[in-house]
């Protein structure tokens with residue numbers, strides 16, 4: 001029997017923006033995210049289902065920084081025993097400082113700050129007007145000069161599995177039944193390609209896109225259906241240059257499925273419905 005991955009799911013993405021308050025207001029109004037907390041230098045937003053009574057204590061953490069982009073990722077374990085196992089696995093594979101109490105912190109081979117922890121208890125949903133039926137923060141896709149090395153490290157250290165790969169340039173990794181929580185695509189320098197938010201249905205996706213367009217945030221690419229993952233997608237780039245994927249119908253995978261190998265490169269597999277993305281999408 002194959003051992004399950006050491007983490008259960010993607011817990012949060014930390015994003016750098018020049019003014020977290022300004023960005024939070026945009027994400028609340030336009031993307032329908034829910035503010036669940038803030039301090040002097042950061043704002044926490046939840047990707048909340050429409051009818052949720054309680055929500056996460058922060059799926060998107062906005063931090064102050066001159067250069068907008070991804071500043072870190074969090075993954076969850078369900079018990080302190082699993083946290084200790086993750087700490088041991090990470091300590092064997094990194095030169096970093098020993099993990100602190102309650103959180104395993106480290107840099108992966110591309111220098112991304114990663115934290116593993118048992119999630120905080122959910123919080124009561126603030127009294128906001130319900131918007132869309134988000135399911136959750138779905139995944140983060142990162143550019144990497146060596147995506148194969150990244151994929152191997154996350155497999156060997158934390159037990160992730162490669163659901164699909166496009167030649168040797170794009171790897172989709174899962175830590176549960178979702179097709180991917182993390183993906184690596186070849187790129188000149190490390191960083192985020194996009195942050196993926198999952199919606200329950202195609203109808204919810206339609207409502208989000210209506211809202212985005214209404215607020216002057218046009219679509220960069222989509223709607224379409226990906227080859228790897230089979231999800232229906234729409235991509236938008238926000239005023240800070242951060243790309244978001246809104247998606248639904250992502251493939252769920254049983255543990256014994258072999259890695260899928262796709263040929264023909266990103267341009268041939270990115271959209272089964274036909275139209276190809278603009279060149280900005282490949283930057």
Ligand SMILES: [Fe+2]
Pocket residue numbers: 139141194196245
């Ligand atoms: Fe994606």
